[in-house]
Amino acid sequence: MIFSxxxxxxxxxxxxxxxxxxxxxxxxxxxxxxxxxxxxxxEPLPIADRYEEEMQHAPAQFxxxxxxxxGQDNATRPVPLDLANLPRPGDPSAKAPYLLExxxxxxxxxxxxxxxxVLAKTALHTGPNSAFxxxxxxxxxxxxxxxxxxxxxxxxxxxxxxxxxxxxxxxSALQEMVVEKGxxxxxxxxxxxxxxxxxxxxxxPLGPETLIPLALENEAxxxxxxxxxxxxxxxxxxHVVEGNLVITESLHLERDARIIGDVKAHRSIVLEEGARVxxxxxxxxxxxxxxxxxxxxxxxxxxxxxxxRGCRVGALGRASTACGRYVDVAAGVQVHGTVWAxxxxxxxx
Amino acid sequence: xxxMLVCCAAAVSEAPAPVTSAVGSSVALEPYGLATRPWVTEVxxxxxxxxxxxxxxxxxxxxxxxxxxxxxxxxxVYTVRxxxxxxxxxFGRQRNPxxxxxxxxxxxxxxxxxxxxxxxxxxxxxxxxxxVDYPASRLRITPVNDRSTDATRExxxxxxxxxxxxxxxxxxxxxxxxxxxxxxxxxxxVESDLALIFDADYVPGRDLIKRLVAPLLDPEVGAVMxxxxxLNTPRNLLTRLLDMERAGGYQVDQQARMNLDLIPQYGxxxxxxxxxxxxxxxxxxxxxxxxxxxxxxxxxxxxxxVAYSNRYECYExxxxxxxxxxxxxxxxxxxxxxxxxxxxxxxxISRHLRWRERLDGTLLMxxxxxxxxxxxxxxxxxxxxxxxxHALHGLVAILAVASYNTLGNFAxxxxxxxxxxxxxxxxxxxxxxxxxxxxxxxxxxTGRAAVSQLRPRKRRRDIVWHKTERFRENxxxxxxxxxxxxxxxxxxxxxxxxGADERMSTSAPFSPRQSTA
Numbered sequence: 001m002i003f004s005x006x007x008x009x010x011x012x013x014x015x016x017x018x019x020x021x022x023x024x025x026x027x028x029x030x031x032x033x034x035x036x037x038x039x040x041x042x043e044p045l046p047i048a049d050r051y052e053e054e055m056q057h058a059p060a061q062f063x064x065x066x067x068x069x070x071g072q073d074n075a076t077r078p079v080p081l082d083l084a085n086l087p088r089p090g091d092p093s094a095k096a097p098y099l100l101e102x103x104x105x106x107x108x109x110x111x112x113x114x115x116x117x118v119l120a121k122t123a124l125h126t127g128p129n130s131a132f133x134x135x136x137x138x139x140x141x142x143x144x145x146x147x148x149x150x151x152x153x154x155x156x157x158x159x160x161x162x163x164x165x166x167x168x169x170x171x172s173a174l175q176e177m178v179v180e181k182g183x184x185x186x187x188x189x190x191x192x193x194x195x196x197x198x199x200x201x202x203x204x205p206l207g208p209e210t211l212i213p214l215a216l217e218n219e220a221x222x223x224x225x226x227x228x229x230x231x232x233x234x235x236x237x238x239h240v241v242e243g244n245l246v247i248t249e250s251l252h253l254e255r256d257a258r259i260i261g262d263v264k265a266h267r268s269i270v271l272e273e274g275a276r277v278x279x280x281x282x283x284x285x286x287x288x289x290x291x292x293x294x295x296x297x298x299x300x301x302x303x304x305x306x307x308x309r310g311c312r313v314g315a316l317g318r319a320s321t322a323c324g325r326y327v328d329v330a331a332g333v334q335v336h337g338t339v340w341a342x343x344x345x346x347x348x349x
Numbered sequence: 350x351x352x353m354l355v356c357c358a359a360a361v362s363e364a365p366a367p368v369t370s371a372v373g374s375s376v377a378l379e380p381y382g383l384a385t386r387p388w389v390t391e392v393x394x395x396x397x398x399x400x401x402x403x404x405x406x407x408x409x410x411x412x413x414x415x416x417x418x419x420x421x422x423x424x425x426v427y428t429v430r431x432x433x434x435x436x437x438x439x440f441g442r443q444r445n446p447x448x449x450x451x452x453x454x455x456x457x458x459x460x461x462x463x464x465x466x467x468x469x470x471x472x473x474x475x476x477x478x479x480x481v482d483y484p485a486s487r488l489r490i491t492p493v494n495d496r497s498t499d500a501t502r503e504x505x506x507x508x509x510x511x512x513x514x515x516x517x518x519x520x521x522x523x524x525x526x527x528x529x530x531x532x533x534x535x536x537x538x539v540e541s542d543l544a545l546i547f548d549a550d551y552v553p554g555r556d557l558i559k560r561l562v563a564p565l566l567d568p569e570v571g572a573v574m575x576x577x578x579x580l581n582t583p584r585n586l587l588t589r590l591l592d593m594e595r596a597g598g599y600q601v602d603q604q605a606r607m608n609l610d611l612i613p614q615y616g617x618x619x620x621x622x623x624x625x626x627x628x629x630x631x632x633x634x635x636x637x638x639x640x641x642x643x644x645x646x647x648x649x650x651x652x653x654x655v656a657y658s659n660r661y662e663c664y665e666x667x668x669x670x671x672x673x674x675x676x677x678x679x680x681x682x683x684x685x686x687x688x689x690x691x692x693x694x695x696x697x698i699s700r701h702l703r704w705r706e707r708l709d710g711t712l713l714m715x716x717x718x719x720x721x722x723x724x725x726x727x728x729x730x731x732x733x734x735x736x737x738x739h740a741l742h743g744l745v746a747i748l749a750v751a752s753y754n755t756l757g758n759f760a761x762x763x764x765x766x767x768x769x770x771x772x773x774x775x776x777x778x779x780x781x782x783x784x785x786x787x788x789x790x791x792x793x794x795t796g797r798a799a800v801s802q803l804r805p806r807k808r809r810r811d812i813v814w815h816k817t818e819r820f821r822e823n824x825x826x827x828x829x830x831x832x833x834x835x836x837x838x839x840x841x842x843x844x845x846x847x848g849a850d851e852r853m854s855t856s857a858p859f860s861p862r863q864s865t866a
Contacts, residue, residue: 031779041776042583044592047554047662189452226568228652228701244568246652262568280453282446282567284610298453298566302446314452323449337452 057172057189059152062117062136066097078119100124107144128162134169141173159190181331185345189338192316195307195347196331211240211258232267235259244279253277262297271295271311287324289313296320305341307333410738413729420726427719430712434605435767444608445658450563457541458562458621459489463528467549468500470666474549475508475516483558488515489541492549495521495531528617529643530635536624545621552580552664553619561621564656571626571653572644574603575619575661584669589780590787591667591674596772597765603657611709612649613657617641618665626653639684642714646692649710652701675794682717682795686802689714720796 035041066078078099097117110127117134118124124137128144134151135141141155145162152169153159159173163180170187171177177190214235219228226244233247237254243261245251250267253259253275262279263269268286271277271293280297281287287301292310298321299305299313305324307313309332314320319337327341328348339345460478464471471492478490490512492505502520509516519535536544543565547553557575564573576599582592606613615622617640627633630647637643645655668674696702696710762781769778 028782032781032783035776035779036586036589036783039583041774042589044580044582044664045578045596045662045772045774047578047664187449246569262566264567264569280566280568282569284446298450300446300450300567302444318454319452320454321450321452338449340449340451342449 057170058154059134059136059170062097062134066119081118107142110144179329179347181347181349183347185339185341185347187338187340188335188345191319191336193335193337193339195329195333195335196309210238211256212238214239214241216241216243216245233265237272250285251283269301295322298322300324304328307335309333313337313339410733410736413733414738417726417729417733420722420729423719423722424726427712427716430709431602431764434609435601435764437605437608438601438771439767441605441608443604444610445660447563447567447656448560448658448660450566451559453563453566455484455487455559455562456543456566457487457489458483458543458545458558459491459539459541460545460547460558461532461535461539462490462492462547462549463531463535464492464494464497464501464505464549465528465531466497466499466501468497468504470550471501471504472508474547474551474553475505477552477554478547478558479512479515480555481553481558482555483562485515488558490516491519491535491539492516493519493521493531493535495526495528525635527635529633529637529640532640533633533635536627536633539624542624543621544624546618547663548618548665550666551577551619554663557619557661557663560658560661561619564658565621565623567654567656569652569654570623570656571630571648571651572615572622572655573620573661574613574615574655574657575663576600576603576659577616577619577665578662579667580664581666581669586783587671587674587787588667588669589777590784593765593769593777593780593784594787595667596768600659600768600771601764604659606709607657610706612645612706612713613655614713615641615645615648615655617644619661619663623653626651629653637684638680638687642685642688643692646688646696646710646714649702649706650692650695650699652699671790675790678791679794679798682720682798683802685714685717686799689718690802717795717799720792721800723792724796 069078078097081098081100097119098114100118100120101122107125108127108130110129112127112130114130114132117136118132120135120137120139120141123139123142124135125142126132126144126147129146130144131148132150132153135143135149135153137155137157137159139156140158140160141153142160143149143153143162143165146164147162148166148168149171150168153167153171155173155175155177157173158175159171159177161167161171161177161179161183164182165180165184167183167185167188170189171185172189173191175190176192176194177188178194179185179188179196181196216227216229216233219230226246227241229245229247230249231247232249232252233245234252235241235254235257238256239254240258240260242259245259245261245263247263247265247267249265251263251265251269253271255272256274256276257272258275259277259279262281263277264282266284268288269281269283270288270290272290274292275290276294278296281295281299283300284302286304286306287299288306289295289299289308289311291308293308294312296315296318300321301324303324304326305322305328307322307327307329309330312334313322314336316336320335321338321340322335323338323340323342325341325343327339327345329339329345330348462471462474475490475492478488481488492508494502494505505516505518505520509518519538521531521534524530524534532546543562545558545561561573561575564570577595579588579592579595581588583589603613605611620641622644626648627644630644630651630653633640634643648655668677693711693714696714697707699707702710762784765784766778766781769781
């Protein structure tokens with residue numbers, strides 16, 4: 001019986017079944033062995049290059065490339081910009097950065113398109129409705145209305161951004177930058193960053209002796225360097241709180257209230273007119289800084305950051321950062337350092 | 350896999366696989382027109398073996414079925430968790446709240462480098478730290494040399510002489526052994542409130558110190574953690590698998606926990622702590638095998654947050670041999686299990702945590718306990734099959750197959766695959782089936798280690814410094830050659846390195862701190 005045709009046939013089929021199953025199971029391993037042998041994608045994840053892209057403000061790679069091409073006669077060396085024959089939309093793409101050595105008294109004509117970087121050795125004043133890939137100015141830069149900068153902009157002196165300009169990527173100035181109404185931006189940086197043409201309102205000094213200390217109960221349970229508040233917190237007008245605060249709900253500083261310390265709220269933070277925080281401000285939701293408010297440290301809103309007229313972030317000689325996913329800045333705001341909108345920033349009317 | 354085992358067992362057994370029809374009768378298998386064995390007719394499924402003896406023996410099987418169902422349920426929980434994390438990374442809102450902080454009045458920070466026989470790598474990390482973009486006057490570098498017997502001390506002292514205001518070594522000659530004990534002693538001499546810790550084989554980038562300090566400006570953050578990226582990826586199969594595994598763990602798992610406001614884990618390196626937070630929860634615990642996991646639990650239970658971001662990246666060396674890898678993962682499993690036993694009750698009752706944080710913390714601590722449970726589940730399923738108990742049917746069967754197909758709590762394939770794609774790689778994803786090899790090695794190693802930690806021990810085992818073997822070649826040789834070169838350069842010309850000029854102080858005497866413990 002064991003050697004009957006039927007039994008032999010069954011064993012044969014069993015062998016076929018096992019072979020097919022084994023082949024099926026081994027099938028995914030074939031590409032694996034090929035990759036193991038060929039090592040087409042074996043290099044470590046590159047992580048060293050982001051410093052210059054994300055931390056620095058000056059375009060280090062561009063500057064380094066310029067230094068490399070200096071004195072060389074090759075296709076990547078900056079080409080002097082011919083003011084009589086400026087590139088317009090529809091012109092073929094350039095292969096090297098544009099070099100502007102003399103600009104003249106008049107702004108550049110309107111409606112230009114620069115598909116490579118512009119290196120301006122002299123002061124540059126662009127006309128309205130022009131588009132640039134990137135601009136590097138060794139002197140003052142003045143962008144006309146409705147301009148667009150696609151990658152980055154950097155001025156070694158002062159930068160003026162006229163109304164309606166769209167800045168993508170990073171825009172930075174070593175000294176002062178003014179950004180007019182209607183502009184959109186991602187990342188702005190300057191020692192003195194002004195929004196709108198209205199002068200920043202003077203800070204209303206309010207000495208600590210005129211403020212009333214407010215005692216808060218620490219709900220942390222153990223004494224440490226912070227006060228833990230597990231409810232909505234309102235600091236009444238004219239009161240001051242000293243210490244680092246962590247609030248699990250929202251925080252509201254009424255008029256002229258003050259916090260001396262760092263602050264973190266799980267919900268929104270609102271500073272009314274004249275309020276002040278001498279420290280850092282963090283919120284997992286929205287932060288709204290009212291008129292004439294001041295924050296000396298960083299301001300981080302995970303959702304929306306609103307800077308009202310006359311508010312100030314940071315101080316001269318003590319740069320800071322204001323950032324949010326969406327950033328709305330009114331005219332008259334002054335920031336010393338960086339304003340960074342992770343999704344969209346705009347200067348409101 | 351379980352289904353395959355059942356099918357193969359049925360195929361090779363002499364008796365036909367019993368298939369119960371809707372009306373409960375049994376028929377022989379007749380697969381796809383193959384001739385049935387003529388001696389087989391309608392055969393009833395054999396009764397469970399215990400019924401031949403005594404019905405009182407039915408209860409062990411019931412217990413086994415219950416345990417199996419419980420294991421399947423736990424695996425499903427972890428499966429859902431890891432799929433949730435992966436979908437969040439792929440499609441959800443990402444949280445990197447501190448990534449944009451590039452300007453502030455940077456506070457004082459101390460960088461500690463625990464060292465034990467690190468002559469191969471210590472010079473590299475010191476060079477990297479001296480190059481970082483951070484105000485030199487606010488940065489202190491403290492190599493913590495714990496009784497090294499090689500040239501580690503010599504190398505550290507050489508750097509301290511060259512950069513006396515920035516590198517302040519801590520040489521430890523006595524006291525309890527171990528990284529946590531060494532850090533505990535070193536922390537007594539740290540003057541800043543912020544401290545960053547790097548293992549000696551790491552290579553920090555220029556921006557990493559600022560990136561790690563930025564979250565610590567938030568008064569709620571007690572610790573910060575960055576991502577470790579293997580540098581020796583191309584070495585061999587093991588390093589390539591570990592690179593993918595690390596990617597899954599950091600790129601997907603850690604970042605998803607940060608996105609979802611759960612509990613990212615402080616990993617003990619490429620990270621930092623706030624000293625006031627550390628002291629408020631009792632400081633370092635030298636008896637812990639994994640001081641990072643231990644600290645994470647105490648910090649979050651105490652109302653502190655741990656911040657994590659994929660963008661805070663640093664290179665590391667992963668083990669290049671399987672024995673080293675097994676030792677490493679066994680230590681992690683023992684440490685995690687120890688932390689689970691100590692702190693899960695604390696996490697569950699902490700009033701500072703929301704329910705989902707408590708649940709996530711519990712699942713995080715219990716992750717290495719799933720290894721022995723996975724193995725037990727397999728064994729029980731096979732045993733039940735041969736005992737004639739059909740425990741897996743209907744929905745339970747579906748869940749069993751689905752959960753075991755993701756290989757349980759590791760969710761290896763899905764998380765790793767997503768991580769590799771998020772990193773922008775293409776071809777290395779083909780190595781995914783080989784992750785099974787690493788998984789099986791880890792499964793049995795961690796299973797054994799986790800079980801050993803659960804057993805009560807009659808005497809406490811001595812703690813020793815558990816460090817992963819270094820594989821960087823000629824590190825000491827390269828340093829010695831560099832030393833000869835720099836001596837020659839210093840003799841030949843004035844210092845042209847502006848950074849070195851800023852850091853060197855010819856008036857400050859060299860005075861390495863000695864442990865008085």
